[in-house]
Amino acid sequence: MEYARVTPVTGRSTLLIDGQALVMALGRPTECNTFDDLADRFLKAVLVCGKDYDRIDVAFDRYRETSIKCATRKKRSRGHAPIGRVIEDGTVPCLGRGVPFWLLMKTKQI
Numbered sequence: 001m002e003y004a005r006v007t008p009v010t011g012r013s014t015l016l017i018d019g020q021a022l023v024m025a026l027g028r029p030t031e032c033n034t035f036d037d038l039a040d041r042f043l044k045a046v047l048v049c050g051k052d053y054d055r056i057d058v059a060f061d062r063y064r065e066t067s068i069k070c071a072t073r074k075k076r077s078r079g080h081a082p083i084g085r086v087i088e089d090g091t092v093p094c095l096g097r098g099v100p101f102w103l104l105m106k107t108k109q110i
Helices: 019-026 035-049 068-077
Strands: 014-018 055-059
Touching: 014 019, 014 035, 019 035, 019 055, 035 055
Parallel strands: 014 055
Antiparallel strands: none
């Protein structure tokens, strides 16, 4: 994953990464069969992007039932039932074809 730095940074610096945006950018790499594989790929991307920084923060947000994002998501799902899945450990396989697990609505609720 390449990135372009707009302004040279001197001194101490922090990189803030939108975690879900990075997940979307990575997509579902074909070599990722389990959630361990996916986590390794995610961590590698974070470290590559943040190699020139003193600190890296990764932030994920959640959709509250009353938020506009949640309402929009419901409209876009067109009545498809979300799939809930417990990830006990990293050996749990990623879903096969179709919508990746991490894009489903249940994974975003509090």
